[in-house]
C-alpha cells in the first residue's frame with residue numbers, strides 16, 4: 001500500500017516548475033504514487049508574449065505536464081502546492097484553482113491530510129515566507145496537517161535555511177542542486193508523515 005501525493009503548482013518562467021519536479025521526485029523515492037500537475041494559465045497571450053521566458057515555459061509544458069483537476073485533490077492522501085511569489089503572495093493562477101475547492105472542503109476531503117508548500121521569488125527577502133504562510137492559511141481552513149520542513153535535515157540549511165518550505169531566490173538563476181535537494185527532501189518528509197498518519201510502517 002502506498003500513499004498518493006498530489007504536487008500542484010503554477011510557474012510562469014520555470015523556477016517553481018523545477019521545484020515541483022524535485023518535490024515529486026522526493027515523494028516517489030519515498031514510495032509515494034505521485035501526480036505532478038500544473039494549474040491552468042490564465043494570463044492573456046499579450047502578457048505572456050511580453051516575456052520570452054514565460055512564453056517558452058508555457059510552450060514547453062503545455063503538452064508534457066497535465067493540468068490539475070479537482071479529482072487530483074480528491075485522489076491524493078497528501079498535498080504539495082507551489083507558487084511563485086507575487087507581491088509577497090500566491091500567484092492568481094494557483095489561487096483561482098484553490099478557490100474552486102469549496103465543494104471538496106465542504107465534504108471534508110482535505111481534513112487530516114498532510115500538506116506542504118514551496119515557492120520561488122526573485123529576492124531572498126522578497127516575500128517567500130509570506131507566500132508560504134498564505135498557502136498555509138488555506139491548509140488551516142482545509143483542516144490539513146501542515147508539514148513544513150522545519151530544520152529537520154541538513155538540506156534545509158544548505159538551501160538557505162527556510163523552515164517554512166523550500167524557497168528559491170530566482171535572482172540566482174534556475175534552482176541549483178542545493179535547492180533541488182531541499183525540495184526533494186520536502187517531498188520525502190511529506191510522504192513519511194502521510195505514511196505515519198495512515199499507520200503505514202516507516203522509519
Ligand SMILES: Cc1cc2nc3c(=O)[nH]c(=O)nc-3n(C[C@H](O)[C@H](O)[C@H](O)COP(=O)(O)O)c2cc1C
Nearest residue numbers: 011012013014015016084087088121122123126170
Ligand atoms: C507580477 C510579479 C510580482 C512579483 N513579485 C515578487 C515579489 O514580491 N518578490 C520577489 O522577490 N519577486 C517577485 N516576483 C518575481 C518572481 O517571484 C520570480 O521571478 C519567481 O522566481 C518566478 O517563478 P517562476 O519561474 O516559477 O514563474 C514577481 C514577479 C512578477 C511577474
